[in-house]
């Protein structure tokens with residue numbers, strides 16, 4: 224492991240911002256730290272960077288314990304969420320900042336900054352000020368500035384939070400590509416599940432100062448390990464009483480049951496429904512057009528949940544009665560998660 228956090232605890236007064244945090248990150252990986260607001264993501268980044276100190280535990284980078292090494296000597300680049308650039312410095316000077324602090328010689332600075340400006344595709348923008356750039360361009364400059372001193376680790380705290388959806392998607396693809404090209408071990412913080420699933424090699428899920436689960440996007444999405452992660456991803460809806468849906472095993476002491484849209488087949492009354500006998504009747508309460516699919520809010524057996532239909536399927540109206548078949552669902556028992564499959568398709572593979 225290139226970066227390791229071992230038994231890290233950190234409190235602010237009585238509040239535990241990091242509660243026995245343990246994880247490891249391999250060299251060259253792009254890892255997402257994902258969790259709700261206040262779950263301790265920034266605290267973890269700041270401790271790795273040396274801007275904050277754990278009360279106990281070890282932080283190891285490249286085999287060396289860095290707890291007592293000051294931030295400036297850790298070889299870490301940091302991209303902050305907003306106001307990342309110095310307003311009164313040009314693009315060139317912003318990027319050169321870290322090198323000038325280290326008193327690099329003028330020619331080396333010129334070369335490195337020129338190389339980075341090319342890398343981020345902003346040639347010709349050297350003399351602009353941050354106010355003369357778009358949000359996306361500013362974040363590219365912030366990225367170049369963090370990379371300038373050639374850090375071994377790059378930390379990004381919600382780098383795209385202030386950027387609108389379309390540009391944000393382009394930027395995160397761009398970031399992934401850059402990081403792969405440069406091979407710099409990177410951790411980025413986000414509370415956007417889609418962003419984490421889209422970009423990360425590995426996801427670390429945080430909740431209330433603890434690590435809930437770590438794994439690849441696919442692993443975490445398919446096999447949530449805790450009650451929290453099972454409800455955190457996808458458009459998860461909670462079912463009031465799952466046992467009212469036919470052909471699911473009964474688990475007496477379950478706490479909650481969740482479904483995702485891809486677990487549900489919703490059909491019009493006159494459409495073919497392969498599992499018609501096992502389907503429940505539902506009524507459509509709301510419709511939202513999502514571009515490449517239509518999202519329906521359905522009520523069935525006392526529960527309200529989200530189902531999808533493709534654009535080329537016949538439209539369903541609000542108030543229309545439909546058939547709803549649930550292929551599978553998650554139930555939680557304490558902090559444990561179990562996947563239940565509908566008994567009427569027991570032998571079939573369901574691919575999500």
Ligand SMILES: Nc1ncnc2c1ncn2[C@@H]1O[C@H](COP(=O)(O)OP(=O)(O)OP(=O)(O)O)[C@@H](O)[C@H]1O
Nearest residue numbers: 235238240258259260261262263264265266267414
């Ligand atoms: N310097 C501080 N003094 C007191 N409490 C703090 C301090 N820094 C953070 N906290 C608290 O620690 C908890 C974790 O904060 P942190 O900033 O790590 O959360 P986060 O996951 O990054 O949240 P967000 O998504 O909102 O940025 C929060 O409840 C916060 O109020």
Ligand SMILES: [Mg+2]
Nearest residue numbers: 264265266380
């Ligand atoms: Mg934060």
